[in-house]
Amino acid sequence: MGPSEDNLRRARITLRSLVSDGTSPLPSLNAVADAIRLELERRGRVAIIYVRLDRYGSLESIFGWSIVGDILDAVAESLSGMVGSTLRRLDVVADFTLSDNAFVVLLSPPRSGDTISDDELAAVSRRVYERLQSLLLNDLAPGVFDRVHPSVGAASVAADAALTFEQNLQRGVALAMEAAENQSQVYDEELEKALADCIDHDELEPLFEPVVDPEARAVIGYRSSVRGPFYSPLRLPDVLLDVARRSVLLDSYGIAARATTVRAAQGLRPDDLLFLACASVELPNAGVVALSEFYSLNRALVPQHVVFELDAAELVVNTVSLMRTLANLRELGFQLGLSGLGAHFASLELVREAAPDYVILDPVLVGNVTEGITPVETIQLLVRFAARHGAQLVAPGVRTAEQAEALRRAGVELMSGELFGRADTRLPKASFEG
Secondary structure (H helix, E strand, C coil), rough: CCCCCCCCCHHHHHHCCCCCCCCCCCCCHHHHHHHHHHHHHHHCCEEEEEEEEEECCCCCHHCCCCHHHHHHCCCEEEHHHHHHHCCCCEEEEEEEEEECCCCEEECCCCCCCCCCCCCHHHHHHHHHHHHHHHHHHHCCCCCHHHHHEEEEEEEEEEECCCCCCCHHHHHHHHHHHHHHHHHHHHHHHHHHHHHHHHHHHHCEEEEEEEEEEEEEEEEEEHHHEEEEECCCCCHHHHHHHHHHHHHCHHHHHHHHHHHHHHHHCCCCCCCCCEEEEECCCHHHHHHHHHHHHHHHHHCCCCCHHHEEEHHHHHHHHHHHHHHHHHHHHHHHHEEEEEEECCCCCHHHHHHHHHHCCCEEEEEHHHHCCCCCCHHHHHHEHHHEEEHHCCCCCCCEECCHHHHHHHHHCCCCEEECCCCCCCCCCCCCCHHHHH
């Protein structure tokens, strides 16, 4: 059975991107194409292993902009060390990135005789998968393993005399792609089942982080997130939210997440704000349902003190419809927060049009504020942008007093992060140095 037309098209795009080395230390397709051609002519078959790194949570906002490149380099080094340097053993062709996923393609000749058995190819695939799992778990930053999942697909392709060398190679890559996608789909189904279990058994757990005005030494409210059980692959809030956004369970998750958050926020003072992270597609449901949810679960929480927090990147999807929804939310009394400001300069005009009450800086900007002049200048620009359009700016992820002072000098008035209070299942008290 041959590959689908869609995967053949993707394979052609893939192979074009393998022509140059790029930033990877691995050999380019040009460097090994002749050796692959000779193997096809001599033995009539080539084995291909395709590795895809699926992302199930935030990376850059937690680890910094370089983390994806660091992962790619580590994977490339690990695979190079594993397979050796000659095509006859198992040669790595190249690695590249496409959208948010990282891909590595390996090609090998038969290991013995004129063919490579399915069992032998499966064993190689399993060793690659286990090696990458170990790398993600043990050798990179803590938390990377929870957010990245490798999918490995393999195909043993016989040379078809009716096809050119390039077409044979495309066919092999396409078949290996499909195998990796099948493995990835199985894992996605496991994650969706875990999400369904969390919702059905009321196992979602809210976390709260104080939003403070350090100058006034006052708490203005709390940003909330939701995590799954500790033993679940959804134990990290960003992984849980990402899986929910890609799932048919998004509406059910949103209702369950808001309910558990509102129930746990019983200690809110009359003027405290509650920031609720959600996806834009939830909003038509969220606003209407929230009115009855909040009244029945927490009568002290009025819509005027609820800030629905969206990622600014979502403004570019179904923009006209979303803007109308945001206007409707305001009519119901809710406020709007947009997060990730600074990572999406192209959407600043849409941010202005959305007229948020609060804008939340990208955590990478905050983390780098003491590392150079560029983050400071960017934050100063965004402070002026927020003030000009009547929004209050919040700096999340503040970990050190030095960061807080640099942000204060840049004009930031509201902050959150470990310096002031760690996220907790109950409304945490804020601490102020000095």
